[in-house]
Amino acid sequence: MNRLLYIFLPLLLVWGTLTALGGNKTYDNDESTMALYEYFYMEGEKQNFLGNFDAAFALMSEATRINPNGLAAQFSLAKMYLMINDIDTATIMLKYVADSDTTNFWYNIGYANTVAHTQQFDEAERILLRTIRNHRNHPELYNSLASVYGHKQEYRKALACYDSLEIYMGNSPELVGNRIGMYDLLGDTATAIAMAEELVENNADNIYYTLYLSDVYRHYRYKEKMLPLLQKVKNSNPHEPLVYEQFALYHLLMGDTVAFYNEYDELLLNENIACEIKHNMLKSFADEATPFTSDSVIIDYYRKLVELYPYEHIPRESYALLLLYTQRLDEACEQLRVLAEQTENSGLVWEQIMGIYIELDKYPEAIDAGIHAIESGQRTCGTYLLLSNSLILEEQYDRAEDYLRTAIDSVCTVTNTQEKSIMYGMLGDIYAQKEMLAECYQYYDSALVYNANNTMVLNNYAYFLACNDGDLLKAETMSSKTLNLEPDNITFIDTYAWILFKMNSYSLARIYMERAIANLSADAEGSAEFYEHYGDILIMLGEKSAAVEQWNKALEKSPDREVLKKKIEQEQYIAE
Secondary structure, three states: OOOOOOOOOOOOOOOOOOOOOOOOOOOOOOHHHHHHHHHHHHHHHHHHHOOOHHHHHHHHHHHHHHOOOOHHHHHHHHHHHHHOOOHHHHHHHHHHHHHHOOOOHHHHHHHHHHHHHOOOHHHHHHHHHHHHHHOOOOOHHHHHHHHHHHHOOOHHHHHHHHHHHHHHHOOOHHHHHHHHHHHHHOOOHHHHHHHHHHHHHHOOOOHHHHHHHHHHHHHOOOHHHHHHHHHHHHHHOOOOHHHHHHHHHHHHHOOOHHHHHHHHHHHHHOOOOOHHHHHHHHHHHHHHHOOOOOHHHHHHHHHHHHHHOOOOHHHHHHHHHHHHHOOOHHHHHHHHHHHHHHOOOOHHHHHHHHHHHHHOOOHHHHHHHHHHHHHOOOOOHHHHHHHHHHHHHOOOHHHHHHHHHHHHHHHOOOOOHHHHHHHHHHHHHHHHHOOOHHHHHHHHHHHHHHOOOOHHHHHHHHHHHHHOOOOHHHHHHHHHHHHHHOOOOHHHHHHHHHHHHHOOOHHHHHHHHHHHHHOOOOOOOOHHHHHHHHHHHHHHOOOHHHHHHHHHHHHHHOOOOHHHHHHHHHOOOOOO
16 A cells, blocks of 8 residues: 555564663672672763763673673663674574563563564564563553564454554554554455544544545545545645645546646645655655656656755755766766755765766866865765875876875774775875886885785786786785685786786786686777787797787777887787
8 A cells, every 4th residue: 555554563662772770680799790890881871872882882892791691781782783783693682681581671672673673573472472471561562563463464463462552552543544454454445444434534624534544545446435535625725735645646546647747746836835845745756656657757856846946955965866866977966066065064965976977987077076075074085085096097196195195194094994005005006107116016015004905906016016027926926816806807817817927837827818808898998908918928829820819909909009019010029
């Protein structure tokens, strides 16, 4: 069912902000150990309350180390593991505390919540039933159990839970909605409709229940019953946005797509409806219109909303995201630039713009956006890295070096080891372009200190050593490591083959080079170098005609290579 008619199967009780201070605690007999445990536990709760997650995690971990049987600390620590998405560890800890104290409400609902989230519904059912036996006056448990039964498709049991819930909380429209959803899943159409009609009879002045009944009728395709309800609500509430949506869905049910669009046109133009509401309604429009309309039509509606409210940020942001999703990248950048100019803290937006321009290979624009991002306060390792990379691609090496040094010295923290490795590698690449190999190798060494498995650095380092009569054994070791890490990377295979060539292992070099060529696409970047290397290997093996054939392929890809022309003319290898 769509939106109004749906099953109320909420996630189980939210318990993340609650603590277990009233729970049982087990200590060693040593009073000093107990006091130390209490200190770390209470201080951990305090830091968690203050929002200092790292400190709270460390303190609570120490509390559980001091007293592994302390249930309160284990429970709090389990919640922290959930926050960092370590579900397995959290589940083990929650099972321990729940089984250790089967009467503690929070321990048991917390464990049931977690196992239900991981779709262990039988276990969730077991724990909830156990908790209900100890806490019959907690109605939320029945709602949670109904949710579990709903997922298990045991709808009669879910209805029984709602009956129990009514005993404690009385009947409510939400409870009626839950029951209607269950009867619908049971295929009991008559009961589902009767309950929705009774809801309206008992709440005659509530237009939302009337609209809900309209949606129930729509679900069961009772077209003739929808229209009177909608006309009644529209006459009394002409500016209610849900009326427009329900009328649109009615027209869709009738097969009138023109009338469907007209309802949303009128919704957008209604000055009595707030921009935020219109924006939310457009989301449902996209859901309903997708089966029979194109992306461009949906985009046009978002464009209209942005034109109507040019200074509202949320519609423009949604419009830009939709443009990104549909790969209209240039248009997305235009909208994001406007958003950045309108937003006070625009650094993150400028960083998004930079990323899009990089994807479009528009590096001057990416550089401009990156500088805006940094000037607007977006001073992260990622920002500096993307900006520096764009500058390198534009051969602005000195500017790139300045930004890289700033990032390494002042921006990246001790935890940014991966980013620092990449940055030192980029500095090495810059000095390679400047033909300052000693400095280049120093930066590559620094990069490998921060990440010994940085394959790009290992590959480039090895290649430059081979091309410049460096330490070939060191080059072979590094290149071999890249192949172990990324065995299908043809650039790494080519590098390894070239090192073998330099080591005069021509037959072995040929095996690797043919493997690279076999996986080389016709339009691959740098393919000329692959063919030239292959020709160099073949000529050393005495296969002149085959070598010239490969060199000619390389020349087609790179017609300005004078050394290559000489190789073809003289039918021999010429070192550079």
